Amino acid sequence: MKILKYLDTLNRGGAEMQVLDICRNAGRFGLEITLATRGGTLEPEFGAAGVEIIRLERRLPVDLRLARDLRRIVKERSIDIVHGYQSVDGLHLHLAVRGINTVREVLSFQGFVQDTKNRLVAKFLLPRVDANIVVSSWLKDWLTAERGLKFGKNTHIIYNGADPERLRPTGSSIKAELGLSDDVRLIGMVGNFYRDARKDQMTVVKALGEIFEKVGDVHCLFAGKVEPGAEKKFEACKEFVRYRGIADRVHFLGGRTDVPDILSKLDVFIFSSLHEGLPVAISEAMLAGVPMVVSDIGPHIEATNNGEFGRVFPAKDHRALAAAAISLLTKKNAADDLASRARSHAAASFSIDAHLGKLVHLYQQIL
Numbered sequence: 001m002k003i004l005k006y007l008d009t010l011n012r013g014g015a016e017m018q019v020l021d022i023c024r025n026a027g028r029f030g031l032e033i034t035l036a037t038r039g040g041t042l043e044p045e046f047g048a049a050g051v052e053i054i055r056l057e058r059r060l061p062v063d064l065r066l067a068r069d070l071r072r073i074v075k076e077r078s079i080d081i082v083h084g085y086q087s088v089d090g091l092h093l094h095l096a097v098r099g100i101n102t103v104r105e106v107l108s109f110q111g112f113v114q115d116t117k118n119r120l121v122a123k124f125l126l127p128r129v130d131a132n133i134v135v136s137s138w139l140k141d142w143l144t145a146e147r148g149l150k151f152g153k154n155t156h157i158i159y160n161g162a163d164p165e166r167l168r169p170t171g172s173s174i175k176a177e178l179g180l181s182d183d184v185r186l187i188g189m190v191g192n193f194y195r196d197a198r199k200d201q202m203t204v205v206k207a208l209g210e211i212f213e214k215v216g217d218v219h220c221l222f223a224g225k226v227e228p229g230a231e232k233k234f235e236a237c238k239e240f241v242r243y244r245g246i247a248d249r250v251h252f253l254g255g256r257t258d259v260p261d262i263l264s265k266l267d268v269f270i271f272s273s274l275h276e277g278l279p280v281a282i283s284e285a286m287l288a289g290v291p292m293v294v295s296d297i298g299p300h301i302e303a304t305n306n307g308e309f310g311r312v313f314p315a316k317d318h319r320a321l322a323a324a325a326i327s328l329l330t331k332k333n334a335a336d337d338l339a340s341r342a343r344s345h346a347a348a349s350f351s352i353d354a355h356l357g358k359l360v361h362l363y364q365q366i367l
Contacts (some may be wrong), residue, residue, distance in 0.1 A: 079251025138298030195229030225255030
């Protein structure tokens, strides 16, 4: 099958990482993928994976020239399916294949469809594409209740999947980089600082004082860039650790490309969020074999099977977060057992093979 995937940008986000893992493994599943994009920070990683990138610029919100260029690619390469991961991407693919009856359309919903423009586009596309993919049952219900999207029989739940090969550590040590001994234990969170109410690093920061008091020789790291508009959130976290006198044990790393190396050194992975679709970060931590503590929002409950494969704490409750982290840090056998069971669960449900198996089955159905 020949698939055209269009992503406006290749910056490091959930959809982009998902497409990267798909492209790296597509050949094993009989998929020939063409990727159209304007480029971005992840472009070198796509290049290293041998993915051919066709550069296309979007100059207008609805760019008919872009749609024309996509249509040319579809015809020249005898594309069977076009697949978009954002509403605006899906709209341009929809315009590109109008009147070409042999081409099928797929649109993925990775997150919350926040602004009015994208909601209107999503509502327009929902009944017109051949298949809509939503990354969790919880997200589908939320989009229906909170955004007024009406999902029909052409809707399918397919969990995001991470590539275990991509998660193999290179041997680089974050402890050495930070000047820490091998005996120091690390807890941490991987996630950007966003301007909207999405990630919740402040609750983690508030929990650290109690964790450090109860468990000696522990440091915490935060890996993630600061989105424009989120600077105050970032500075508030830094100011809080200075105020508590623990700044020497808390490390803000900024955006990183070495997440596998970071995960390999963590004793506990913390993921404190207020809103998610189905975060790739949780899949990555499970597959890396790191015991997890996650906030109790719907997608996390779904991913951990109601807490069976990760400790769950009430969102924004820093005391409960601290208690869960302390339990995993002080009860190694229980933590190892949790991580082992989570890894097996993720391999079956959240690996790239599990994702591609379901995706290819869907592609075959609509063809």
